[in-house]
Amino acid sequence: MTPEANSLTGTDDPTLGPPPGCPAHCSPPDGRRRLYGPEAEDLGAVYEKLRAEHGSVAPALLHDDVPIWVVLGHGENLHMVSTPSQYSRDTRLWNKLQDGTFKPDNPLMPHIAWQPICCHAEGDEHLRLRGAVTGAMSTINFRGIRRSINRYTQQLVNEFCEEGEADLVSQFAEHLPMAVMCEILGMPEEYNDRIVHAARDMLKGTETAIASNAYIMEALTGLTSRRRAHPQDDFTSHLINHPARLNDEEVSQHLRVVLIAAYEATTNLLANVLRVVLTNPGFRAQLKGGQMTVPEAVEQSLWDEPPFSTQLAYFAKQDTELGGQRIRKGDGLLFGIAPGNVDPRVRPDLTANMQGNRSHLAFGGGPHECPGQDTGRAIADVGVDALLARLPDIQLNCEEHELRWRSSISTRHLVELPVRFEPKEKEKLEPRPLGRPVPAQREGGKATPPSPKSEAAAPARSASASAEPPARPGLLRRVLLWMSGR
16 A cells, blocks of 8 residues: 555655655754654654653643644543543644644644534533433443344455455454444445445545545435434434533534544554554463453553544633643543553553453543543454454464555554455355334433334334343443543
């Protein structure tokens, strides 16, 4: 594969030379280190230099030399994301946006531009929007979803199993999350190569990214209209029917956040887990020998190579102090997921197995903790397990040092993962079950009773399915526990 063209924040094209007078190739002001450009081709090394120079919170520069704090310490990151009285995700509070230092044409503007979504909301509005999202998430039938993940895995493997070789990034990791998320949202018919390409195009920031975003929003807006008129038993219908009463724009914008965030995070997670399985003999031996399960392997990957390296951004609501640094009201702070995960105070030995330890920062924390983490884990757990069961002799088809990455300030994405195996015959696939209708708009927090016709048309769940306990504590319960101070 060739390097990605017009990458929003990428650093993977060594052929591009600096334009005359390019600020990225001049000495940065105040001796701060840049988190972009040639200096930041290895951001992991930059973070460690910043840690050595400044400690757990360090001054740095974003694109166009916009100042920001980067939070490197594990404890400092947890404090920041868990203290909404001091730090907010409302980008309108950023002093560099207010005074014009961060300009509208900054390539990071898509990450910063304020939207009326729960990610940027606070207080009662955050509770309303977030409550609708987590409420809809709580309706997901994980037994059925895990069956779907296995079915889509078999479908994807069928497409290359007879060849004896494949690229597990472009032919597997970039497709499985989108197929599953389209089913969860209630648009399985929308899953195809075009929507996968559009999602990847948006995230790369190419010259066609705006058109790709428009295509995805058109699909989600149409889905919102269809489900408003004809609800089904899917995430979108439950989001619409939630007592928070989101309007159509709020519904479609939240669908976009859920779809794209889940897609990017899970694509990276799948690729990273498979890379470690294929390149680390000890890791694979532990899986085969039963000393480690696939879910435990996923958690180890979330420590070592989190799907998002950092997150833009949190903003100080008042003058405060963090990690020994004086933080002024309106200052921006980068949530340092990857550097926080390797904080020597919590991981003095980076080679040590983190089995059973879920205190990594991969899914954030506090009121903005990722609401879809259980879905992402399920896709990685079932997908990797099913792939390895189907192709037990799979091997990396290149040297490990030949693997290439596309890096940005927010992610480190594996470009390709070529593999080889003994050709296998295609397997017969389990048919996809049809969706079920659900009651129309709720009134006063209670579902309107279904009509006799729709009730008769909807197949009843088996007693075993309705009584099945969730695989993990419900996310909504965890959010409520956190809010109550537990």
